[in-house]
Each structure stands twice: as C-alpha cells, then as structure tokens.
Amino acid sequence: MSLHITSANKGFGGWTKHYSHHSDLLNCDMRFAIYLPPQTAQGQKVPVIYYLSGLTCTDENFVQKAGAQRLAAELGVALVAPDTSPRGEDVADANAYDLGQGAGFYVNATEAPWNRHYQMYDYVLHELPKLVEETFPVTDQRSIFGHSMGGHGALVLVLRNPERYKSVSAFSPICNPVNCPWGEKAFSAYLGEDRKTWEAYDASLLMRGAKGGPPALVDQGEADDFLVEQLRPEALDAAAEASGYPLALRRHEGYDHSYYFISSFVNDHMRFHAEHLGH
Amino acid sequence: MSLHITSANKGFGGWTKHYSHHSDLLNCDMRFAIYLPPQTAQGQKVPVIYYLSGLTCTDENFVQKAGAQRLAAELGVALVAPDTSPRGEDVADANAYDLGQGAGFYVNATEAPWNRHYQMYDYVLHELPKLVEETFPVTDQRSIFGHSMGGHGALVLVLRNPERYKSVSAFSPICNPVNCPWGEKAFSAYLGEDRKTWEAYDASLLMRGAKGGPPALVDQGEADDFLVEQLRPEALDAAAEASGYPLALRRHEGYDHSYYFISSFVNDHMRFHAEHLGH
Numbered sequence: 001m002s003l004h005i006t007s008a009n010k011g012f013g014g015w016t017k018h019y020s021h022h023s024d025l026l027n028c029d030m031r032f033a034i035y036l037p038p039q040t041a042q043g044q045k046v047p048v049i050y051y052l053s054g055l056t057c058t059d060e061n062f063v064q065k066a067g068a069q070r071l072a073a074e075l076g077v078a079l080v081a082p083d084t085s086p087r088g089e090d091v092a093d094a095n096a097y098d099l100g101q102g103a104g105f106y107v108n109a110t111e112a113p114w115n116r117h118y119q120m121y122d123y124v125l126h127e128l129p130k131l132v133e134e135t136f137p138v139t140d141q142r143s144i145f146g147h148s149m150g151g152h153g154a155l156v157l158v159l160r161n162p163e164r165y166k167s168v169s170a171f172s173p174i175c176n177p178v179n180c181p182w183g184e185k186a187f188s189a190y191l192g193e194d195r196k197t198w199e200a201y202d203a204s205l206l207m208r209g210a211k212g213g214p215p216a217l218v219d220q221g222e223a224d225d226f227l228v229e230q231l232r233p234e235a236l237d238a239a240a241e242a243s244g245y246p247l248a249l250r251r252h253e254g255y256d257h258s259y260y261f262i263s264s265f266v267n268d269h270m271r272f273h274a275e276h277l278g279h
Numbered sequence: 280m281s282l283h284i285t286s287a288n289k290g291f292g293g294w295t296k297h298y299s300h301h302s303d304l305l306n307c308d309m310r311f312a313i314y315l316p317p318q319t320a321q322g323q324k325v326p327v328i329y330y331l332s333g334l335t336c337t338d339e340n341f342v343q344k345a346g347a348q349r350l351a352a353e354l355g356v357a358l359v360a361p362d363t364s365p366r367g368e369d370v371a372d373a374n375a376y377d378l379g380q381g382a383g384f385y386v387n388a389t390e391a392p393w394n395r396h397y398q399m400y401d402y403v404l405h406e407l408p409k410l411v412e413e414t415f416p417v418t419d420q421r422s423i424f425g426h427s428m429g430g431h432g433a434l435v436l437v438l439r440n441p442e443r444y445k446s447v448s449a450f451s452p453i454c455n456p457v458n459c460p461w462g463e464k465a466f467s468a469y470l471g472e473d474r475k476t477w478e479a480y481d482a483s484l485l486m487r488g489a490k491g492g493p494p495a496l497v498d499q500g501e502a503d504d505f506l507v508e509q510l511r512p513e514a515l516d517a518a519a520e521a522s523g524y525p526l527a528l529r530r531h532e533g534y535d536h537s538y539y540f541i542s543s544f545v546n547d548h549m550r551f552h553a554e555h556l557g558h
Binding site for chain 2: 009010011012013016064065067069070221223254255256258259260261263264
C-alpha cells in the first residue's frame, strides 16, 4: 500500500503530517493527518489516539484548531485524524452537508449507490490502523475520540470492539442516532429502511447492552445548538446507568458545538487517554 | 461608533468574539476578534495584547489556530486581532496576495488609489485601541505581537511609539522591508517611489536608531521558505547589536512559516507580554 506525504509541519518538537493513500476497502484515495511526537524521533514507539471529525470536516480541522499536539508531545502519544468519508469524482454524493462526501457516519453502507465506497467503519477499525502501525513508529495500543458525528463513530467502534481500544471519549457526540434527524437521514440512505440494522451503530443502544468495556468520557456544551434535537446525551447517560457502563458525562454551561469548545477541554481528553494507554 | 457583534464562542471560561464596526479613519467597515478572559466577567479590567496577522489572513486565523486563549485565560489578559487591511467592494485592490486587500502592511498609504482607505498604521495605533478601551473591560496597558507582515507591523508600531506599549514580539517578521521583494512592492505602491519615506516603516532601520525601548522577542523558524529572501532577521539582529536594543532573537531548527510554528511558541510570547504588562 503506497503512502504519499502531502505536507509536513514541525510543531512542539514533533511533526504534523498529512498523507494520501489508495484505500482498497473504500475504493478511492483517502487522506489522513498524523502527529508524531518528538519521542518517535528518538526511536521510541508510542501509542496512538485516533480522532474522528464531525460533519463537513476533513483531515485538517482537528490538527489545525484543537490544540492537541501540545499535550501529545508532552505525553508521548501519536494522533491520527482520518477524513470523514470517501471522496472523489466517482464517489456517490448528495447535495447536502449531512449525507454523502464529508458525512460518512462511520458505518459500512449496505445500500446502493453508497455501498461501493462508504465503508468507514471498517476503514477506521482495520485498514487505517493496519497502515499506521506498519508505517510509523507506533505500538498497537489505541484509544479513540471524536466530535459530533465523530463522537458517535468513536463510541460505536469501542462499544463493538472493546478489545481493540483502551479508552474512548467524545465532544458533543450524536448519542442516539436512531432517534435523531441526522441519524435517521444517514442510516436510511446507507443502511436502508430496516431500522433493526441501524441498532449496530447506535451508541446508546450498544452501551445499554454492554457488559463493561473501556472507560468513556463525554463532554457536552449546554449552549450547543444541536443538543436537544440531534445529540441526546441523556440517552447515553441513561444507558450507562442501566448497564453500569463506566461513563463520565460532563455538561458545560455556555459552551457551543465549535472547536472553541473542543480546544477548551482537549487536554482533559488527552490525559484521560494517556492514562489508560499506560503512558 | 457603533459596534456589531458577529459571533461569540465560549472558550477556557472566557469568550472569543468577532465584531464589525465602521472605521472613520479607513472609510469602510472593519472586523476584529477579541478574547475576553474569565476575569473580565468578574468585573476585573485586564491589559490587552494585540496581534497582527500576516499576508492573506483575516481576523480569524489567530483566534482559531494559534491556541493563545488558554494562557490568556490563565494569565488574565485580553487578546485583540484586527483584520489585515481595509476591505469592501469600493476599496482599492490588486490581483495579488501581497498587495491590496489582505495585505495592508500596517502603513498609512500616501499614494492614490490606496490612500483613501489604507491607513492601517493609525488604525492599529489609535482608532482600534480607543474603541477597545471605551467598549470592553480593559485597561490602557498594551503589548503587541504579530506574524510575518504582522510581525513587521508590531515592531514598527512599538519602535515608533515606545510609550504606547509595554513589550513587542513577533513570529517570523519581515524585518527589513526596504530590502526585500514584499516590502519593495508594497511600499512602492502605498508610499511611492521615494525610498526615504519607506524608512519610517522599517523595523531594522528604526531599531538601529533607537535609544532603548520596550523589550522585544522574535522567534524565527530555520525551515521557513521566506527566511532568506523576505524576512532577513539578521538585519534586525545587527541593528539591535548596534544600538543596544533589548532584543531576544531565537532561531528554531526545522520550523516553518505556519501556525504550527506559532502555536508551538505562543505560550512563551504570552508569558513574556504578561510579565511586562505586570500581570
């Protein structure tokens, strides 16, 4: 699998780099960002924290705006941020910000025309970490976090594959997509009208059925425009309560859905993951 | 002078806000960003650190990418980031990234058609701080920093008005614009062909003639593509040496001209200014 570097910027003694590569699974070229902390230049292998972005984002938003590299350098962990969907002229798209390119929802699509490229669940779970672990000086110790649609993706990936991750966290995640407009629109298109198939991608339903799992941290702003209709953290909270899942859900007065919110609390997430990665 | 708020996002317990206002001096509407730290919500007045952006930037780049708000909140200082030029349909422009809108160079233009709007030197020196100090819970204690073209602007403003600022710093500043392509192009257009008039806007010439002044900190990346031809920090260094100006110039191996560089060292600048602001 050949990897092409498209940019490299030194920061905090390490390097933020963007790569493109052909994804056999997604049947198109994909981009991702990686931050390699200074420890890797000294021959050390470090664990990886994956970050999944939200609707309309790419591999750029997180590494430019969240300010996570400072602590990644201090703690000695790598960061990997994939794009939010397959992309390209021959990749199916919709004239919408919340479906198609930029809105992959981290599912494996089963319905045409989406199923030809939209396999983001398997991409983030298998293909991307395999590529990262074969290419860079990193261990196979992984944690994952994300924002909004990416928070949904991170929670679902960990709840379904607890053995693959040490910890999970999210900023303003879509907690109960089977019961919100974003989720209903995307799952109808990608998974079809049988709602039973949607349940495998609903963090609240999965957490309700979980028998323990990696610890989870969720931060939610109380002034988030999407809180009531789309995000529904109360569903996740109730699920954790019902199953005894180790979830810490924090609500923050005055904070919205933006990267100003993420940057304000990203250090807590970095420390949370580093602790569970034993780093 | 009426001020319109265009956005407000909570961060680190304070608020990043964008405003627009009509500038009598610039003869058009102008935008700026301000970060008000949490101390201001408790009735405290705080000093202000101004930040001047580089070519092609607006009032958005710094507050989104530099990561300075974390320490602004901790130290109890406000940040103000103006746009880089006058803007609008009736504002003169050039089909170039380094002249016209987005490229005001922080000078008072004397040549037509630029002189009708391009008075960024006086805007940053007088009109903007007057507006800020009349409107927000801030003191009249000011420091200033900037990047590239904005580093040039910050250095010139402080060297010509040492009584107005407590300290100055810059990332990758254009140090000797009378002797580089960016400066020659902009100064020819804005100030005319008499090179004598350019000298009032050249940090190296001003520093060479200074009898002391507010302390200056400059960070420069050694892998900066513009270092040799455009930035010329060696001219500033020689000027400080000649006049005994209190300049600390640091060079950093591997760092480039981007916000990844700025974010890596912004905390040092924030602490430097806070110390000289007595905060």
